[in-house]
Amino acid sequence: MKRLLTGLIVVFAALAFTSNTAQAQSTLEIVITEGQDSARPLAVVPFQWLGEGEAPYDFAEIIVADLRRSGRFNPISSRDMPSFPGKDTEVADYSVWARLGIEAMLVGEVSPLSGDRYQVTYELIDPLRGQITGGTAQALADGQLVDSNDHVIEGRSSVVNPNQFRQYAHRISDVVYEALTGERGAFLTRIAYIYVDLDLENPYHLMVSDYDGYNERVLLRSPQPLMSPTWSPDGNRVAYVSFENGRPEIFMQDIYTTQREKLTSFPGINGSPAWSPDGERMAMVLSKDGAPNIYIMDIASRRVEQITDHWRIDTEPYWTPDGKSLVFTSERGGRAQTYRVDLDTKRVRRVTFVGEANLGGVVTPDGRGLVVVNRDNGQFHIGRQDYPSGNFQVLTETSLDESPSVAPNGSMIIYSTTYNGKQVLALVSMDGRFRARLPSRDGEVKGPAWSPFL
């Protein structure tokens, strides 16, 4: 019965789509909360290898994983593909592809060049458009193709070294994503996080990896806790809290040169660093004057300015994209809720009201949303509150969720959660429809921070 009902809603949505596109979007979203898979089908055809022997790399595999992980797309299995064309001119019949219900198909070729370099060429094709204009295109195949090629949405070619294969695959994913959504892709980004394995001599590790967990690098190993990594806006440096001297201190570290610098060592808490959007200031939590309050340090002069002054806990500052205000967590109203302070007037306003508590607020890159750790009935979940409507939605169903960090294009949230008794990282799309767990090794992984665009 429920399935039938859902089917009817889909039909209704399809009808609505023909009359009013904007309305159809929201109607479709209602269907999806019923449990439907909304991701748009597309085909990433395995790239043709034009050299001898085995293909040096499976680009399609990375692109498929990227696009699926975005929550927006559902790449079809290669078993369901009628053929494996390497370029648009090899697509014999667009209608066969169009009938698969796919929105687009990506085809590509890899050919060997001298000196361990490879030419990678790819095209993103709209098979429906190809079906319509296909006859024309074929008729003109002997002569002028150029004008009738509008079914090819994107087409690019590059020379790539083997050590750049993975990066280039992410680049292709970015191009496909942007071409089909109009929004910049965030597949060429990184995450910083804390890895903890208490069985090791130095249990606490500060790590950086690609956004998908590959190319992991250790930036720092310590016998004492490491916390709160945060990126500089240029993506070159990470600030974090280290207890290596028996107490919390804030450090900055260049992720390429390993050069590190101690920023603060005040009595009490030195915590929760957050780089300003212009990269010149660092918001932080200090308790040097009593209770934990929000401060901003001018990084060049090391001058510190107190922003909040309350006898209860203030913590977790996060900059709004315009750099003119901070959201932060405060207990001033009783339980922890998210507040916003205007940096000019120092005026503080409460922002969150849903549930028992809302902590760890992160403003989305467009400034139109606030992602928080929402506590309700003792459960901690990631939630999103829209600005200015105030609409609130719980996005996750995992347990003990914390430390949300938003992708620079605002599409996804990475956060820390508990699975099988261990802390692991998880992804959820901004609308909550797509959820995934990031695989972890032996230890525990926490405190993820998504890098800016690199």
Place this chain on the structure above:
Amino acid sequence: MQLKTVQLNKLVKALALTVSIATLAACSSSPDSDVDSSTTGTTGDGRTPSGVQTGAADRQLSPEEQRQERYAELRQDQVIYFDFDTSDIRSEFAELLAAHADYLVRNPSVTVVIEGHTDERGTPEYNIALGERRANATAAYMRNLGVLSSQITTVSFGEEKPLARGNNERAWSQNRRAVLVY
């Protein structure tokens, strides 16, 4: 310091050395080797390096000595626990903290680090603040018992150094704690 069980002159020097080591140990590690307690300076079975054995009769302990003995025993325990999301000192830990305060008051040169810890619930940053509140509450309690501010430093580790692993109340209740580290 009473060395009443010792008769051999040579041994006085040896024990004086032992005592000073014990004093050092008291400053740096744990309060077990209490220099003012009457228990120090005797060896368990009365055996001496020269092979002779001494014996002693049981002495009646004064109420003060009994208290000291009990405090020394209590001080073996250096951890107090908290309820969820609070920094209130539970009454069951009053005597434990009194025992540590008593020791610190009688040894003003001894310092203690009070670590504040939390369970894993709530955000790590919030828990750093909560851990500090627990450490501060414990420190304030000790100061009210006469311990000097200069003897106490506090540090919060939040949820970063759990004592017990596990995602249940049993583990959480063990992790919501303040630890006195000498």
